[in-house]
Amino acid sequence: MAAQAGSAPRRRGARTTALVAAALLLAGCQSPPRADPAPTEVVVRPSSDSAASTVSFAPLRGTPADAAALAHPSLAVKIDNHEEARPQIALNRTDIVFEELVEGGLTRYVAIWHSDVPDEVGPVRSIRPMDPDIASPFGGIIAYSGGQDQFVAMMMATPLLNIVFDYDETGLFFRADERPGPHDVILESAEAVSRNAALAPPPVQFAYGTADPLAAPALAAVPTSRVDLVFSEGRFPAWEWDAAASVWLRSQEGSPDTEASGERVRATNIVTMRVAIDWRYGEVPKTVMIGSGEAWVSAGGRTAHGTWTKDAAGAPIILTADDGSPLRLAPGNTWVELVPSEGSATFTP
Template identity: 25%
Template sequence: MIRKSWVLVGVFLLVIMGTACGSKDLSLNQGKKDEQQEKPQVTTKEPFTGEPLVEENRPAVMVMINNHRAARPQTGLSKADMVIEALAEGEITRFAAFYHSNMEGTVGPVRSVRPYFLDMAKGSHAVVAHAGGSKAALQEINDEKLPSLDGIHKEARRFYRVHFRKAPHNLYTDLQKLHEGANAITNITKNPIVSPYHFNRNGAMEKGQVAKEVHLSYHRLYKASYRYDEESGRYIRYSQGIEQKDRETKEPLTMENVWVIKAPQRVIDSAGHRRIDWDQGGNGMLFQKGKGISIAWKEEDGWIIPLMDGKVAPLIPGKSWINIIPENEKVTWR
């Protein structure tokens, strides 16, 4: 009996020790998992296009590009990963062009910034390249210490005037110079770009309607349109019925994704400055592969996000153009 009792005690001790050891191992493994979760996820995709990442720890640059009739055709819009277009003063829109994957080549004409364009840059911590700005925009840059490269003030050395256009439509810059300037004033490792966009090759067009041509109005005096090119699988951009081309390359501006969203906006002063309200989000259309689908949109942490059935609508890897039109304007397609 004594021998059997000792055997039972020994087995009991082994079970306890085994359990303890197992608990210790699980604890260590859990610690390793926690450490892995705490480490920032290394992105392998471009934040605006979903294509393979060109360079890690590269800051994004948002360039304010002029769209006055005297500024067309522009240079460098074809190099942008994403372009956001919205009305400035009067019937003229302005382009907020985001550069990340391609930081080489000429861009311009560069124009001044407004507060609602600054809002668009905050999600990606983009350095804003601009030619001055409204009093409210410059005050916001100063008060919030937003990273910017002002082509007519502190950072004028990174910009230059061309002879073939008249001021204020003749200020240009170089993406490499902007890249160098952005690296000098921002810490991208402290503020990494965390993109909210989802990408896949099929996009969101399973239930899409035919949309080979898209026509939209920003103002009774300014309209834009897009035509789908079957061969390339991209839309071609038109301003006022004229195919929009790059001044240097002569190539048409094309993109995989075209969004048209409506946002509340109004003129707030005698100079014609506007305010665009982002808080409530709204409705719009997403066009891909010659089809269109109704979407909702929201602004979150400085990003404009397309939604479909309450989830982030998938984009096709490639370039996007976001058109922000007033609520009383129209978009049609066929």
């Protein structure tokens, strides 16, 4: 897929606004990986003789939503998690976030927005070799700042529409003066979705249940007040259950994790997947996403054990409980923690 040559990016801050540079690289098209309609529509027939009504659900959250408001593609963005990139913008408005190991023992995020797309997100960073396997099931748009040629080529080969900072000429990216480089690239996310609104919405990725989806005795879920994860010596996030708010609150390396709004980063569901790491790319680790492994779902102050499976790059992740039933999530946003097999996951009652 052809790219045009470009020039330099603009900066925008409290006092300075400059022109954005370079050429637009829009590769791929909308080809949803599954034929599922999105958003999901359920016909509800009241007990009276009144006409049937239709209730729509956000495909990536499982929450009731207006179907017309969801008639647009999802936006996946590669988000920086270096200390100088924090606080990130609008993480609490995501539908799903994947945390992955990258070189140097650091982590980065593939964050997906669909039901609530903010005006701006970031900081945006470069692609890694596992990202095509993570993002492909969602269809729609993928935005990132660049990357090694081989990794960019891998992403370009997916059905996703690629928007790349290195080649943008339309002003969708800018550099924020108040942030240090290279942790300063911001995407005008709502505009990116608006310009590509004709692309298909994402298909459903996970199964959803009630606000307490792990209550069935057969799931053998255990009460959980805290989830501690170790990706490396330098990255050990944790989640604490806030029963009053019915959310998990995030910490990183022992300190509360906040986003740019000042709010603590939070999630309704934590999906922890034990994953292998492929070192074929030298110092750049590739999380192995196609296959199967151990999994835990933490929701409603409980954690249930099971397995994850993913059959192909474009296939969704399937979560199965130890008793063979589906591991369902609570309606709301989800963080997927891709913990290396050399790392650890601890669930405290």
